[in-house]
């Protein structure tokens with residue numbers, strides 16, 4: 001399910017201001033950066049080939065951070081959450 005507005009959009013718009021005005025912990029800054037980079041060219045990509053029809057598609061890599069809503073949505077879809 002795609003939302004018209006993602007958390008990455010919010011971080012992109014307000015992340016610098018938040019970093020300047022609040023004392024963020026290094027982990028919080030790291031998570032914000034991962035959310036910004038998730039599924040973009042920054043993290044590279046990979047090729048997927050369908051076992052049935054052989055069709056090929058290229059996808060950007062995920063950040064894998066547990067705080068990232070994109071990664072958590074994927075884990076839920078595949079039943080990987082506890």
Ligand SMILES: [Zn+2]
Pocket residue numbers: 034035038039062063064065068069070071
């Ligand atoms: Zn992610």
